Amino acid sequence: MEKDSELAQQLQEQLNRQDVGFAVKPITTCPHIPTNISSKVFIDTPCQECNELKENWQCLSCSTILCSRYVHGHMLDHFLNTKDHSVCLSYSDLSVWCFICKKYVINKGLEQVKHAAYVAKFGEEPPITSNIVIQQDDNNNNASASGSSSSK
Numbered sequence: 001m002e003k004d005s006e007l008a009q010q011l012q013e014q015l016n017r018q019d020v021g022f023a024v025k026p027i028t029t030c031p032h033i034p035t036n037i038s039s040k041v042f043i044d045t046p047c048q049e050c051n052e053l054k055e056n057w058q059c060l061s062c063s064t065i066l067c068s069r070y071v072h073g074h075m076l077d078h079f080l081n082t083k084d085h086s087v088c089l090s091y092s093d094l095s096v097w098c099f100i101c102k103k104y105v106i107n108k109g110l111e112q113v114k115h116a117a118y119v120a121k122f123g124e125e126p127p128i129t130s131n132i133v134i135q136q137d138d139n140n141n142n143a144s145a146s147g148s149s150s151s152k
């Protein structure tokens with residue numbers, strides 16, 4: 001019985017975690033993802049335009065650090081000025097946003113820099129490194145995660 005409640009708690013935590021950065025359903029393919037993304041991150045670097053430290057984004061095309069639209073929108077300016085630097089990484093929730101697709105992006109090519117950002121931000125490895133699951137749709141009846149095969 002204790003096991004069940006433990007499992008339920010774990011599932012709840014996972015659900016909570018998924019809720020955080022992905023209010024909008026992310027896409028898995030974005031043609032604007034740069035081919036050579038540097039996995040260098042600059043978590044403590046302020047916005048290069050206004051020196052703001054919170055809510056910053058990293059341009060994945062040129063690694064410029066700029067603030068979000070909730071601050072002064074310098075990352076949006078950067079995209080409008082460059083026209084093609086559209087994919088950027090949020091230091092707030094480590095999500096990747098594409099200004100052209102106007103969607104969050106989850107893609108294998110982004111995992112390395114996201115991982116680096118996580119380590120730089122929290123000072124430790126992500127809790128579930130093997131859980132990089134890219135789901136294309138919701139019709140995935142994946143209820144097999146209940147390891148209750150201890151019927152001995």
Ligand SMILES: [Zn+2]
Nearest residue numbers: 030032098101
């Ligand atoms: Zn895109």
Ligand SMILES: [Zn+2]
Nearest residue numbers: 047050067074
């Ligand atoms: Zn700024």
Ligand SMILES: [Zn+2]
Nearest residue numbers: 059061062085
């Ligand atoms: Zn850029």
